[in-house]
Structure formats: structure tokens, C-alpha cells
Amino acid sequence: MRRSATSYWIGFSVILALLAVAPLVLPEFWRRFVTEILIWGLLAMSSDILIGYTGMISFGHSVFFGLGMYGAAAALLWAKPANLWLALLFGLAAAAAVAVFVAYFATRLRDIYFSITTLVFSQIFYVIIFTWTEVTGGENGLTFSRPALAIPGLFSVPFTTETLHWFVLAVVTISFLTIRRVTQSPFGMVLQAIRENEPRARAIGYAVERYKIVAVMLSGLFAGLAGILYAIQNKFAAPDCVFVLVSGEVVIFNVMGGIGTLVGPIAGAAFFLLLREGLSRYFTEYYLIPVGIIFTAMVIFMPQGLLGFARRRLNQ
Amino acid sequence: MGLPLEQILIQTINGLVNGMILALVASGLTLIFGIMDVVNFAHGELVMLGAFTGATTLAVTGNFWLALVVATLVIALFGAVLQVTTLRALLGSGSRTPQEVALTTILATFGISLVLQKYALWQWGPSARKLQEPITGQFTLFYLQYPWYRIATALLSAAIIGALYLFLKYGKYGIWIRAAIQDRVMAQAMGIPVPLLHTAVFAIGAGMAAASGVLFGPLAGVTQTIGADFTLRAFIVVVVGGMGNLGGSILASIFISLLEAYASLIVSPAQAVIFSFVALILTLLFRPTGLFVPTPK
Numbered sequence: 065m066r067r068s069a070t071s072y073w074i075g076f077s078v079i080l081a082l083l084a085v086a087p088l089v090l091p092e093f094w095r096r097f098v099t100e101i102l103i104w105g106l107l108a109m110s111s112d113i114l115i116g117y118t119g120m121i122s123f124g125h126s127v128f129f130g131l132g133m134y135g136a137a138a139a140l141l142w143a144k145p146a147n148l149w150l151a152l153l154f155g156l157a158a159a160a161a162v163a164v165f166v167a168y169f170a171t172r173l174r175d176i177y178f179s180i181t182t183l184v185f186s187q188i189f190y191v192i193i194f195t196w197t198e199v200t201g202g203e204n205g206l207t208f209s210r211p212a213l214a215i216p217g218l219f220s221v222p223f224t225t226e227t228l229h230w231f232v233l234a235v236v237t238i239s240f241l242t243i244r245r246v247t248q249s250p251f252g253m254v255l256q257a258i259r260e261n262e263p264r265a266r267a268i269g270y271a272v273e274r275y276k277i278v279a280v281m282l283s284g285l286f287a288g289l290a291g292i293l294y295a296i297q298n299k300f301a302a303p304d305c306v307f308v309l310v311s312g313e314v315v316i317f318n319v320m321g322g323i324g325t326l327v328g329p330i331a332g333a334a335f336f337l338l339l340r341e342g343l344s345r346y347f348t349e350y351y352l353i354p355v356g357i358i359f360t361a362m363v364i365f366m367p368q369g370l371l372g373f374a375r376r377r378l379n380q
Numbered sequence: 381m382g383l384p385l386e387q388i389l390i391q392t393i394n395g396l397v398n399g400m401i402l403a404l405v406a407s408g409l410t411l412i413f414g415i416m417d418v419v420n421f422a423h424g425e426l427v428m429l430g431a432f433t434g435a436t437t438l439a440v441t442g443n444f445w446l447a448l449v450v451a452t453l454v455i456a457l458f459g460a461v462l463q464v465t466t467l468r469a470l471l472g473s474g475s476r477t478p479q480e481v482a483l484t485t486i487l488a489t490f491g492i493s494l495v496l497q498k499y500a501l502w503q504w505g506p507s508a509r510k511l512q513e514p515i516t517g518q519f520t521l522f523y524l525q526y527p528w529y530r531i532a533t534a535l536l537s538a539a540i541i542g543a544l545y546l547f548l549k550y551g552k553y554g555i556w557i558r559a560a561i562q563d564r565v566m567a568q569a570m571g572i573p574v575p576l577l578h579t580a581v582f583a584i585g586a587g588m589a590a591a592s593g594v595l596f597g598p599l600a601g602v603t604q605t606i607g608a609d610f611t612l613r614a615f616i617v618v619v620v621g622g623m624g625n626l627g628g629s630i631l632a633s634i635f636i637s638l639l640e641a642y643a644s645l646i647v648s649p650a651q652a653v654i655f656s657f658v659a660l661i662l663t664l665l666f667r668p669t670g671l672f673v674p675t676p677k
Contacts, residue, residue, distance in 0.1 A: 121483060173664055176419045176482055180615050181664060187612060188657050195650055308608070312490060319487055352498040360491035363484055364469050 080237060087229040096297075099229045101337055102236045103293045105330030108317035109243060110286030115315070116324030117247055118279045119259030120174075124182030125314045127166065127189045128284040130306030132159040132291025134193065137206045137301040146211035152292055159288020160281065162189065167280035171273055174262070183308060190306045205302035223296070232293050239286055244326055246282065255279055316359055322369025331371050386522040387645060393521070395641030397530045399634035400537035401599075404592035405610055406617040406629040407541055408585030414561045414624030416471055416578045417482055421489040422462075423589055424611030425496035430455045430590025431602040432500055435509045444514035448594045452587045459586025463579045466492065471578065493607070500604035508601025511594070533595045540591060541630060544584070548626070557581060561624070616660045622670020631672040635659075 083102070087095045107129055114120045135158025136151040143150050170181045193200045200206065213227055214220035221227065246252050254275050257265040266272045295301050304310075313336070321332025339358070343351040362369070409423045434451035438444055470484050515532055518525040548554040560567040560577050568574045589610075593602070600606075613636070621632030636656045643652035663671055 119479070121486065169661055169665065173668065175479060176486065177619065177664060177668065179486065180419075180619060181661065183612070184616070184657050184660055188654055191651060191654055195648065312494070315487065315490070350498050350502045352494045353502065356491050356495035356498070360466060360488050360495070363487045363491060364466060367484060 080233075083233055084230065087226040092225065095225050095229060097337070097341070099225075099232050099297060101330070101334045102229075102232050103290050103297065104313075104317065104333040104337065106236045106239055106293065107287050107290035108314055108321070108329030108333045109240065109326055110283045110290065111314050112318055112323060112326055112329045113243060113247070113255075113279055113283040113286075115318050116326075116328075117252060117259060118255045118276065120171075120276070120279075121179045121315065122182045122280075122283070123179045123308065123311050123315065124166065124170075124184075124186035125283075125287050126306050126308065126310035127162055127182075127186045128159045128287035129291040129294070129310060129314075130189065130193065130301075130303075131162045132156065132288030133295040133301045133305055134158060134200065134206070135288070136292040136295040137208055140208040140211060140295075141206065146209055148211040148214060148296070151211060151296065152289075155292035155295070156285060156288055159284050159291065163281045163284025163288075166284070167277040171276035171280055183311070186306065186308050186311055190303060190308070193306055194303045200303070201301075203303060205300055205304075207300045210296055210299050228297060232297070235289065235293060239289060240326065240330075243282075243286065247326065251275070251278070316355075318369075319367075320359065320362060320369055322371035325369075325371050328369050328371035332369065335370060388642070390521060390524070390526075391641040391645055392638065393526070393530075395638035396634060397534045398641065399637030400534040400541075401592050401596050402610075402613060402617060402637055403541060403630040403633035404537045404588050404595070406614045406621070406633050407544065407626055408588040409614045410618045410621070410624055410626055410629040411557075411581055412585045413618065414626075415557060415564075415581045416467070418467060418471070418485045418489065419482065419615075420582075420585070421486060421611060422493035422496060423489075423585070423614055424607035424609065425493045425500075426455055426459060426586045426589040426607075427593040427596070427610045428500055428602070428604060428607035429458070429496060430593030431511075431597045431606070432504050432509070432593075432604075433590065434594035434597055435504075435511055435602060438511055444512070444594075447511075448591060451594045452591045455590030456583040456587030460579050460583040462492065462586075463582035467582070468575065468578070471575075493611070497604055497607055500607075504604065506603070508603045509597075510601050511597030513598035529598060533599070536595065537592065540588065544588070545626070553577075553580070613656070616656050620660055620663045620670065621672050625670055625672070628670050628672035632670075635671070 083098065086098045090098065107125065110128075111122055111125045114122045132155040136155035138158075139151040139154035140146045166182065166185050170178055170185065173181055194202060196202070210223055212220045212222050213231060223231070247255070254265065254270050257268075257270070258272055258275060262272060291305070294305070317332040317336055318329045319332070320335050321330065322328030336355070339355055340351050343354050347354060405423065405427055409420055412418055412420050412423075430451045433454050434447040437447035437450045441447065466488050467485060470481060470488060513527070513529040515527075515529040517528040519528060520526070546554075548558055556567070556572045557577055557580075559570070559572060560574050564574055593606075596602075596606075617632045617636050618629050620636060621628030621630070636659065639655050639659060640649075640652045643655040647654075
């Protein structure tokens with residue numbers, strides 16, 4: 065036990081160090097790429113709380129992601145000069161608000177009904193954002209300038225590709241450690257009990273609905289955080305990011321990497337984005353044909369995902 | 381605000397026509413769910429593929445009714461192949477719990493839907509295709525000319541669903557299907573080839589989806605994105621009508637389509653969808669077994 069824990073943290077430190085030096089050695093294009101993997105990885109990891117640990121497949125994670133994004137956009141457009149921490153605050157508040165709403169309704173339902181409800185919620189918010197042009201910019205979305213990396217009274221530097229990468233890396237690392245701690249806490253154990261056998265968890269005396277609501281909200285908050293990071297990286301908020309396709313990609317990340325591992329979804333995001341990058345050179349916009357075939361084959365033949373076999377080593 | 385009565389009546393007819401096309405899609409979806417617990421995320425893509433196959437056949441032969449039959453048969457065969465190659469492996473192994481089967485089949489059909497959608501884009505291109513309607517006559521309905529084709533569509537859809545009903549009620553294989561829906565294990569024990577039935581039901585559902593795609597073709601342009609729209613609407617209908625319940629799905633199709641038709645009198649058609657979303661959520665909260673089914677004991 066001791067030894068495996070030591071090797072876990074050694075592996076963790078090595079990967080963290082590699083990710084930290086990545087922007088110093090990689091060419092410009094790949095620097096951005098690695099940052100993007102981390103952001104999508106955070107989104108995938110947030111949905112793993114639901115898919116992998118509670119056994120609820122969310123097909124609506126784009127809502128939380130998108131609301132985080134539009135919340136950050138609102139703060140960045142409203143406050144002059146643009147303030148990074150205000151963007152974080154607004155984004156998280158927006159994601160949390162919608163997470164409460166979705167959690168209240170969706171957690172009363174199980175299995176496929178939960179999946180369909182989350183899917184429908186993401187469509188509702190997509191239609192609202194798409195058609196409410198005066199506030200959300202409609203189809204064109206919102207563009208804004210990137211805030212400076214600043215701690216009031218201490219320092220203020222504009223984001224470069226490197227500092228943005230380190231900022232994202234820091235946020236994702238802290239999130240990972242937090243989510244990991246949560247899933248190993250008694251609360252996380254109850255979630256896993258619900259996944260394994262919901263009637264039994266209820267019979268033992270756990271307020272299953274309350275646990276589910278907290279799980280959805282937690283998941284929504286971290287998804288919103290990923291949305292904020294994405295907004296800061298790309299300097300725009302677009303309705304496309306709220307569309308159900310993004311939710312679908314999140315599920316793909318999870319399945320490819322291995323659900324219920326936290327590290328898996330990040331690896332899945334990296335694998336998917338690399339596949340897309342590599343295949344779109346040959347298949348242009350049709351890259352989803354081979355990716356979809358690979359995904360379907362993985363569902364059938366490799367249901368535990370890329371990291372499934374390494375689960376115990378990585379996450380115990 | 382005073383809506384003119386004529387507009388309400390026109391929207392009622394529109395809603396009924398759309399409802400019948402949707403019922404054709406939804407009854408296949410609900411049948412597939414009823415017999416094998418598979419929520420087919422690719423069902424709308426089968427509608428879309430059917431519409432494109434119909435458009436291609438129509439362009440070659442020039443006969444709409446032939447195109448309808450060809451598209452139905454081709455997509456039914458395609459559905460059977462799809463079921464055998466992907467879903468059968470997931471359904472077959474008895475080691476999985478029903479929840480795991482539901483999960484993996486959702487994911488697998490979702491993957492298939494991505495592939496089919498992009499395949500259609502690659503094969504038929506991004507521009508919309510409009511099928512030439514076989515019946516061009518119109519009749520006067522208040523202040524506008526209403527095409528007979530729309531009425532014919534509704535009647536034809538009703539006839540197909542009626543045929544399905546009679547087949548399930550009196551046909552030998554229909555009785556097998558109903559037996560397998562009721563109790564899979566017992567049906568197998570009585571010597572009914574359940575895996576074969578699964579494939580057959582998937583093929584029937586796919587064929588009906590394709591037929592509704594061809595019928596829908598002349599009403600609006602066919603693009604590779606209509607599939608996702610049909611999937612979502614069919615989901616709503618199937619849940620509102622009660623999962624696996626054929627009669628409920630048909631009533632729910634009409635209910636949802638009428639709701640959207642009336643809603644688009646007040647708000648823009650893009651926002652009218654929200655009304656059916658709300659209907660779905662209310663149904664799930666207050667009557668999760670479905671609106672049009674007797675209360676379970």
C-alpha cells in the first residue's frame with residue numbers, strides 16, 4: 065500500500081513537471097494544443113464525477129461549460145478594466161445557478177431518463193442563448209479581451225502563451241486534487257454505493273437524492289471552471305460551445321480514457337484531440353467518421369477505456 | 381391578443397400532419413426500446429439516411445412511391461446489419477446488468493449516429509435537397525392553398541402504423557414480438573428465437589424511420605442535420621408517451637406536434653421547441669411512466 069502510494073505520487077509529479085516545462089520546449093502550435101487538452105480534460109474530469117462515480121450519464125455537460133463561459137464573458141465585458149478574478153466569480157456563479165436548476169429536476173430520474181433530461185436541458189439553454197441575441201450575441205456570440213494575470217496590490221502581467229498554460233495547469237491540478245479527495249471521502253464512497261446499488265444505498269438510510277444533487281452541482285461547478293478557462297484562452301463565448309455535440313464529446317473523452325478514473329478522462333481528451341488533429345489532415349471535416357468508428361469499437365471491445373487497466377495503480 | 385380562428389385550425393392540421401410523421405419515427409424507437417431496452421441514439425440518423433436514399437432513388441427512377449419502398453427496404457436491411465454487427469455483441473453476454481447494457485448501448489448508438497451523420501455529409505454534401513412531391517394538387521383552406529400531399533402523408537403514416545398494429549396483434553411473428561417484450565426469458569424458453577427477433581424489430585424500426593424520412597422530404601429540405609432533430613423529438617415523444625408503449629407514443633406524437641404548432645402562433649418556431657421540452661420535464665416529474673398509459677399498480 066505504502067509503496068503504491070509513493071509510486072503514484074512520483075508518477076503524478078513527473079507528469080506535472082512534464083506538463084509544466086511543455087510550453088518552454090514545444091513549438092507555438094503544440095503549446096496551445098497542450099493547454100487546450102488540459103481545459104477539455106478538466107471538463108471531462110468534472111463529468112466523470114457523475115458518469116464514473118455516481119453512474120449517471122450526463123448528456124448535458126455543455127450547459128455548465130457554456131454558462132461558465134458566458135458568465136466569464138459577462139464579467140469581462142462589464143468590468144473595466146477586465147478582471148480575471150471577477151470573471152472566475154461570475155462564471156462559477158452562472159454555472160452554479162444552472163447546476164442547481166438542472167440538479168433539482170434531473171436527479172429525480174434514473175438511468176436513461178437522467179441522460180435524456182440532461183440532453184433536453186442543454187437544448188433548452190442552447191435555444192435560449194441562440195435566440196436571445198440582445199444579451200448573448202446570438203449566433204455570433206460575444207468577443208472580449210483577455211484579462212491580465214493579476215493579484216491586486218501585488219503584480220499584474222498580461223497573459224502570454226506560457227503564463228496562460230501555467231495558470232491553466234495550476235487550476236486543473238488543484239481541481240484534480242480536490243475532485244480526487246472528494247471521491248475518496250465518505251461522500252464519494254456514498255456516490256459509489258449509489259452507482260453500485262441505488263435501492264440498497266437508500267435502504268441503508270442515505271438520502272440518495274441529496275447526494276445526487278450535490279454530485280451534479282459539484283460536477284457542474286468544475287465544468288463551469290473549464291468553460292471560464294476556455295473563454296479566457298479563446299477570448300470569445302459562442303453558442304456552439306453550449307451545443308449538444310460538446311456534451312457528446314465529453315462522454316467520448318470519458319469512455320475513451322476510462323470512466324471512474326479521473327485521470328482517464330484527461331487522457332481520453334488528449335487521445336481524442338490528437339486523433340482529431342491527426343485524422344483531420346486526411347479526412348478534413350469528416351474526421352468524426354473514423355473517430356466514431358474507433359469510439360464505437362472501444363465501447364464494444366474495450367469498455368474500461370485506455371486507462372481502465374491501469375486504474376488501481378493510478379488512482380488507489 | 382385575439383388569434384383568428386382560421387390560423388388555429390390551420391395549425392391544428394399542420395400539427396396533426398407533423399404528428400403522424402413523428403409517430404412513424406417514434407413507434408419504431410419505442411418498439412426497439414420495448415423489446416431490447418436499447419435507447420437508439422442513432423434513430424434520427426436512420427430517418428435522415430432514408431430521406432437521402434429516397435432522394436437518390438427518386439433522382440434515378442423519377443418515381444416517388446418506388447423511392448419510398450426502396451428507401452424503406454434498404455434502410456431496414458442496413459438496420460439489421462447494424463444491429464448484428466454492434467448491438468448484438470452488447471446484448472448477448474449475460475454477464476452484464478441491465479443498467480450496464482443500457483449504458484453501453486446508448487454509447488454505441490451515439491457513436492454510430494456520429495459516423496452516419498458525417499457519412500451523409502460526405503456522401504450527399506451540405507446543401508439541402510428537396511424531394512419532388514408526387515401529389516401536386518392543392519385545395520383551398522380559408523385564405524391559403526393547402527397541398528393535398530400533406531394530407532396524404534398523414535393518411536399513409538396512419539396506414540403504416542395501422543399495419544404494424546395489426547401485425548403485432550394477429551401476425552404469428554407479431555405475437556412472438558409481443559411475447560418477447562413481455563418476458564424475454566420465458567419467450568426464449570418457449571422456443572422463440574429472441575436474438576433473431578431483436579434484429580427483426582430493429583430492421584422494422586429502421587424501415588419505418590426511413591419511410592417517414594422519405595415522406596418528410598417534400599415538406600422541407602433534407603440535410604444531414606435533420607437526424608439529430610428527429611432523434612430529440614422522438615425521445616421527447618417516447619418518454620411523454622411512456623417508454624416501450626406503442627399507443628402512448630402515437631398519442632404523444634400528436635400531442636407534442638399540436639403543442640409546437642400552437643406555440644409557434646405565439647413565439648418563433650425556433651422557440652416553440654421549448655414548449656415541448658417543458659412538457660417533457662413536467663411529464664418526467666409528475667408522471668414518469670408516461671402520460672397516455674394507465675397508472676401502473
